[in-house]
Amino acid sequence: MNTQSTNTSSTFQASYSLNSPDEFGLNASLNQPKLPIRIAKFGGTSVADFDAMSLCAHLILSDSKTKLVVLSASAGVTNHLVKLAKGTEGSDREETLKTISDIQAKILSKLPESHRPIAQIDAYLARIEVLAQACFEASCDANSDNNQQLALADEMVAHGELLSTTLFTSVMQSLGAPAKFVDVRSILKTDSRYGRAMPDINAIRIAAQTHLKESLGHHIIITQGFIGSDGDGNTTTLGRGGSDYSAALLAEGLNASEVAIWTDVPGIYTTDPRIAPLARPIANISFVEAAEMATFGAKILHPATLLPAVRANIPVFIGSSKAPEAGGTYVNQVADPSPLFRALTLRREQTLLTLHSLQMLHARGFLAEIFAILAKHQISVDLITTSEISVSLTLDTTGSNTTGDSLITPALIQELSALCRVEVETDLTLVAIIGNNLTQTAGVGQDVFDVLSPYPIRLICFGASSHNFCVLVPSDNADAIVRDLHKRLFEG
Numbered sequence: 001m002n003t004q005s006t007n008t009s010s011t012f013q014a015s016y017s018l019n020s021p022d023e024f025g026l027n028a029s030l031n032q033p034k035l036p037i038r039i040a041k042f043g044g045t046s047v048a049d050f051d052a053m054s055l056c057a058h059l060i061l062s063d064s065k066t067k068l069v070v071l072s073a074s075a076g077v078t079n080h081l082v083k084l085a086k087g088t089e090g091s092d093r094e095e096t097l098k099t100i101s102d103i104q105a106k107i108l109s110k111l112p113e114s115h116r117p118i119a120q121i122d123a124y125l126a127r128i129e130v131l132a133q134a135c136f137e138a139s140c141d142a143n144s145d146n147n148q149q150l151a152l153a154d155e156m157v158a159h160g161e162l163l164s165t166t167l168f169t170s171v172m173q174s175l176g177a178p179a180k181f182v183d184v185r186s187i188l189k190t191d192s193r194y195g196r197a198m199p200d201i202n203a204i205r206i207a208a209q210t211h212l213k214e215s216l217g218h219h220i221i222i223t224q225g226f227i228g229s230d231g232d233g234n235t236t237t238l239g240r241g242g243s244d245y246s247a248a249l250l251a252e253g254l255n256a257s258e259v260a261i262w263t264d265v266p267g268i269y270t271t272d273p274r275i276a277p278l279a280r281p282i283a284n285i286s287f288v289e290a291a292e293m294a295t296f297g298a299k300i301l302h303p304a305t306l307l308p309a310v311r312a313n314i315p316v317f318i319g320s321s322k323a324p325e326a327g328g329t330y331v332n333q334v335a336d337p338s339p340l341f342r343a344l345t346l347r348r349e350q351t352l353l354t355l356h357s358l359q360m361l362h363a364r365g366f367l368a369e370i371f372a373i374l375a376k377h378q379i380s381v382d383l384i385t386t387s388e389i390s391v392s393l394t395l396d397t398t399g400s401n402t403t404g405d406s407l408i409t410p411a412l413i414q415e416l417s418a419l420c421r422v423e424v425e426t427d428l429t430l431v432a433i434i435g436n437n438l439t440q441t442a443g444v445g446q447d448v449f450d451v452l453s454p455y456p457i458r459l460i461c462f463g464a465s466s467h468n469f470c471v472l473v474p475s476d477n478a479d480a481i482v483r484d485l486h487k488r489l490f491e492g
């Protein structure tokens, strides 16, 4: 076997490199006129407290096109709920419950008395407490059904969004707006893969057209991101950061004309501005480039967000709810300009699996066996490099589950070990250079390798896509590498 490397996120990329999404028969509504509404999604920092919520409310009221609002949980609340879902007891549980309750109480106290949804908030808090006990008991029970535990966890974490949307509806109503709370679980239908559910696009379209469209004429609908429900009505979640994806799915279901993602930065930058202070905002970017950025770790967008947007050709705007006047980024099918180097991303906490086997030498079917095992464990491979007797691969974390459980389980290792020697390396970060025509342009390698020369590199992937060049590096070096690459490629 020759040494080779490739990047197996191609299925994902294929969805973005379409000339026409109709080729895939994915969107019957593509040729229908768009519904002239904007769907606005506000992330956790935008609804962190009363003042942040008020800014969002005024932003919505200043734009008559915004008719549907999708919210995340107030900043930090999902993390607290995930902690409870994993099973806590005693003072640890009490403190976490109190922290969640205090966040709600502070917002409630700033609402006019006549607009405080106290009974509903108390009911959610009481349910969180009951679920915390159930999650704890399930975590102690060696015979507990794993799927049942995940279902409990989803019901638990969904409360973050239920709380924030209840409070935000009141904030809007207190300003005289015709805001209406909608429980998205009746619309955002999914399969039953708790913690990383797959949306049922047709069911969502039918439910959105039947239950939402009519209301949009009279109300500003406030609903939850991140959560949905399966065929039995059980609560599901789309994986961490999934509210962006929810907004895009609802936009697709309604055939809306635009999605606006309001966050804490004025658009997509050339890299995370927290890492490289000289990162600069990008005014226009293509679906393909933005999808590559999201897939390879740019936290600003959930990796699947652009799938519905591409299928239905819905432009996505990204801006700051704290500084809307600062503008933002438009994501469209085509972007002008289309630079060689567009952005840098990081995806932390990567695990590298290296499989060694003499059987691989001149053999056929070894990788097929490995991939079959990975598929059985519902894992898709991300990056892969091979040599004569070994294969190294990273796992695709795109659909990582809500409670953040590792994809690499003892059962997986055991099955792989029956075929080969398995080495697991952690503390790695994937740095991706996102751009255009990277594989057709001379000199790309020199720019990148000049910068990388002082650092150890664990794996390189380049060639499968003309939009990315990926290197896996020790996590300790990752930020410095991104800063150095940014200086060389973007600050010249």
Ligand SMILES: Nc1ncnc2c1ncn2[C@@H]1O[C@H](COP(=O)(O)OP(=O)(O)O)[C@@H](O)[C@H]1O
Pocket (backbone or CB within 6 Å): 042, 043, 044, 045, 046, 072, 241, 262, 263, 264, 265, 267, 268, 269, 270, 271, 272, 273, 274, 297, 298, 299, 300, 301, 343
């Ligand atoms: N290329 C990038 N451009 C802008 N922000 C980025 C980028 N990569 C990572 N980020 C980070 O994403 C954060 C916003 O994402 P997130 O915290 O999920 O927002 P929200 O809570 O609004 O959903 C920013 O504060 C920024 O640090």
Ligand SMILES: N[C@@H](CC(=O)OP(=O)(O)O)C(=O)O
Pocket (backbone or CB within 6 Å): 042, 043, 044, 045, 072, 073, 078, 079, 160, 225, 226, 239, 240, 241, 242, 243, 244
């Ligand atoms: N609240 C969920 C969903 C989400 O999308 O959040 P945010 O928009 O704040 O990234 C989470 O924390 O994962």
